[in-house]
Amino acid sequence: MNALQNSGVDDRLAILWDDGQIEIRRGAEIEASITTRGADAFHGGGPKIAWCLDQTVIACANGVSASVIMWRIGALSYVRRRMDRRVLSLALAPSGSRLALGIDEANRGDGRVETLEVSAIAGTLSGQLGEEVMPEPHLFEADWTALIDSVTSAGEGTQVSFTVALNIPYLNDKIDWCEQAVRKAGADARIKRELTRNHERARKSALKLVDELRWAVERMQEAHFYEREISTVCDGFASVSINAVLGRLAIEGHPRIESLEEFIGHVFGYVKSNLVYLEFESDDGRGFTAAVPMDFLLEVEQLLELGGTLGERHGATTPREKVYAACQLFHDFDYAFGYYDKRRLWIGYVLPQVLERYPHDNIIFSPSKIVRFGLA
C-alpha cells in the first residue's frame, strides 16, 4: 500500500496500492476501483491522496513518479498530469478545488511547492474519456527460491542435493492442443511432419529454459543482484521466453519475437506506439537493442531534463518529445539515467529481452558497464 486517506465527510477510505490500483472502500466493501501504472518502490512521507471537488475526484501521487493522477470516482479512465520532478506530497485547499504539490529537489535546496486548479479540468474528468482498455499483459511468474537456492549452494561449493525442473502448465496445454490439432487435421504427411518437428522444438525450448535461467541467476549473483531483483528478472525472462515459444507455434494472438515491438508490447501490455526501441553499447564494443515502454522513460527525470534542454531548438515541448529528443541527441547513458533508473530499466525490461534474444557472450548484466545509448 502506498497511501491511505479517509474522505473526511463520510466513512469512505481511498487507498492507493503499490501496484497502482486505486480503491474506494466503505469498510471491507470496495465501492469503486481503477488500475493505473504501479510503482516499484515505496516512498514514505506526507499525504498523497486528496478527495477533490466535493469528494467526487481522487487526486493522488505515489511519491516516486513525476505525475499526479486524477480520477473521477467510478469512471473507467483517469487523467495524468506530468510534472518535471517527483511529486512527494499533495494537499487540498479547503475549497476542494485547488491542489498544492510538494515537488522534489533536483539539486540541493531547489524543491518547491506548486498549485494547480483541479476545477480547470472538471469538464475533462466528467466527460467521456477514451474508455478502451489498454492491452492486457501476458506475464508469467513463479517462486524462484528453489532455483536460486540450487545455484547458491553450488556457488558455496556444497553439493547440490536436488535438481530443478520447470512446469509451465499454460505452455504445455498449448503445445498439447497444437499436437492434437495436427493429428486431427487432414494435411499432407510432409506438412504434418514439419509441424510435429516444430512442436518438438517448442518442448525442447521449454526444457532448455531452466538451464538458461540457472545461467542467468549465476551471472546475476556474480553481479551482486538482490534476490528480489533476480526473481523479477527470472519472471520477465520466463515471460518473454514462453511468449516467444508460443509465437513460434503460430498460435493466434501470440506475435512472433521477430516483430520485436509488437511482441514486447504483447508481453508487457503496451501498445506498439508506446514503445521506444533503444540501443545500448558498452565500452568493450558489445551492444544490443531492447524495446522500452515510453511510460517508463517519461518517469526518468534526468532524461526529461536533458530532452527539455536539447530539444528546445527543435521545438520539443511535450514530455514525449523531450524523451525522444534526449534519446536521439544525447548518448551518455551514465548521465541520462540515475542509478536506480538504470537498475529498474535493466531488471524490468532490458535483461528479460536480451537474455532471450542474444548469445551469452553479448549479455551485460551490470548496467554500469553501459556507456552509450540511443534510438535504435
Add this chain to the structure above:
Amino acid sequence: MFEHLASCVARISGSSSTGTGFFVAPGQLLTCAHVVARAEKRNDRIQVEYAGSTYEAGVIKYLPAPFPDLALLNLDISDHPTVLLDPALSPGTSLYVFGFTDKYRGGEPATVEYEGQALLDAQSALMKFKGGQIVPGLSGAPLLNLNNWTVAGIVKSTRDRGSDLGGGGISSKTIFEQLPELVDLQRTIHNWDKRWINATQKQRERSADGEKIPVRIVEVLQKKTAAQSSEEEIDPAQLPTKTLFKSLWCPQSLAWFEEGRIALGSRDSVLRIGSTDGRIVDEFAVPESYPSYIAVQGGRWVAAVCYTKLFAVDLQSRNSRSVTLDSAASTYAISWSPDGRYLAACGSNVLQVFDRDLAVKSSHHVGGARRRARGCVGARRHTLHWDRQRPGVEAHGTVRGSGDRFSARCKRERITELGSG
C-alpha cells in the same frame, strides 16, 4: 564429468621419472612427492605437459614419502579448471582414476573400489583400494568418487604393476590436514569458478541408472494482472501550475489549512507557514528530524510528526512543545479531534491521544497480537477517523506482510480496524 576431470589433469616429468598431477588451485598442481623426488634432489627441471603445451614447474611444498608423499607444484598457467576435493568417503565406494601412463601418454583410466584405511602408524593413514590395475605413471592421479563426483584422494602406490590388485593412495582428508591452505583456497575457487559444480550437476542429471536426485518443480504460472484502464495525459497548458514556494529541501509534507495559508515541512527540519501569495509568514525549527506529516486544527493549532517526536505549536502565541511518541519511528498519521481539544497519533503498534499540551490522555496497543498471529511485522499506513457520534478516535490501517513475496492483493485483505479509544 570424466572429460572434465581429464581437463584438470597434467603429465609430470623430470629426471627420467613420470607421473600425474591435478590442479587444486589456479596454477597449483598436486602430485605425489615421489614423482618429483629425483628432480627435487638433483635440482633438475620439472616439466608439466598440459593441453598440448609444456610448462616448467616449481615446487611450493614438498612433503616426502613414505607419508604423506605429497608435492604442490606451481606453474605459470591459470586458465584451467580445478578439481573439487572432498574428504567424504566410505568403504565400498567406486573410484575412477585418470592419469598418464607410459603406454598411454594421452591418458588412461582405471576404476577401483575403496576398501578403507591402512594405518602406517597412529597418525598416518593411507587409502587402500582394490580391483583396478595401477601402473607406473598413475602416481599423483586423482581418485574421483563416483558417488558424489568429487576427488576423494590421490594415487600413491600399486600393489602389483602387472595385475588388477589395486593400490594405495592419500585421502583428501589427509591432503587438507597436510596442506591446510587448500581448505580456504578450494572454497574460494569454487565460489567463482563453477565449472566443476556444473559438470557434477550435469553428470547427476545424465546418470539414468544412478542415484535418484530429488527434483524440485518450479511452477511457472500466468500472472494475474488486470489490464490498465485508459489514461489521458493532460496537456500542461490545460492544467498549468503556479509556483508558490521555491528553494525548499524535499517538501515532504503539506497541509492546506485555510484558503490563504499552507503549512509545509521540508527536510531542513523547519515547519513553515506560508501564504498563498508565496510569502513565508512563520517558521518553526522542529526537533530531531523533518516533519513528515502535518495536521492543523482551527487555523491555530499545528502538529507535526518529526521522526520519533510529536511537535505542536499554537500559531497565535507561538508556543511550541514536543513529546516522544511511544510508537517511535513508525508513526504514520496524526489527526486533531473536530473540537480541537485532542490530537491522535497512530503508529505501527500504538494509538495515542494527547491534549493540546501534548500530555498523554490515552494510549492503546493496537492489533499487536492479531498481527503477530498473521505473521506481520508492522503497520505501514494509517488514517485516523474521529467518530462524531460517539466520542473517540478510530485508527484504520494496513499491515505489511513479513515476507517480500506477499502480493499486494494478499495484503489488501488485511485492512482492519486496529483499535479505538
